[in-house]
Amino acid sequence: MTAVTVAPPSPNLALNQLVDRRRAEGASLVHLAFGEARLPVLPQLAEQLALGAARASYGPVAGAECVRDAVAGYFTRRRLPTEADRVIVAPGSKPLLMALQLVIPGDVLLPRPAWNTYAPQARYAGKKVYGVPIPAECGGVPAPGALRETIRRARAAGADPRLLVLTLPDNPTGTLAPPALIRELCALARAEDLLIISDEIYRDIVHDPESTPSSAPPRPPPSAPSSPADCPRRSGSADGGSAWRASRWARPARCCATR
Secondary structure, three states, X not given: OOOOOOOOOOHHHHHHHHHHHHHHOOOOOOOOOOOOOOOOOOHHHHHHHHHOOOOXXXXXXXXXXXXXXXXXXXXXXXXXXXXXXXXXXXXXXXHHHHHHHHHOOOEEEEEEOOOOOHHHHHHHOOOOEEEEEOOHHHOOOOOHHHHHHHHHHHHHOOOOEEEEEEEOOOOOOOOOOOHHHHHHHHHHHHHHOOEEEEEOOOHHHXXXXXXXXXXXXXXXXXXXXXXXXXXXXXXXXXXEEOOOOEEEEEXXXXXXXXX
């Protein structure tokens, strides 16, 4: 007989369930604990969902070609030329991030604090997790010196850190890393043979696009990437929308998500 260990739910999901239960009991709450806008679904989106209700068969594993074409166009318009065969669509970012943890070897480096799902996913994949403190001035990403020292200590202890997960803009601090710092982290990743997973789910809500170190910064110099997804060979980006928890992983033409 095999013993099965049941892992606790993600803290934010557990709190959401508690809020739902309290509301069902009649409590009046202001819910600030879950990443949903709770706005009405746009009528145009509802119409598209209704049109697809009759399609009851399995679809393509990577997502419908028309959807992947649209995602590729989104990145291409932001000067990251991308083809549909480099895009994977999933029902939310968590399946994509978990898949990356399972297929990419190596231990994981995380900002500290970080979104509370990153570390459990890495541990489910059998990996060690190393947190790197984020100074207030760094906009939610590690300082390069502290990151380099964490890598050194992890390797000295026999670990194999290969993945660095960043969120731009950051969750949970709500801050934004300056482009120069992102370029420095990209250079460090190349020097240390790290792959950057750039979770950019909040990219399109930044109010000042001129200072946004996202996959598509306005008018970046070709030799000076201002986002992990601009780094040649060693990064890819995952982002999503909350209409029906649709997310996508994109590997632009000059990026590579695996060894």
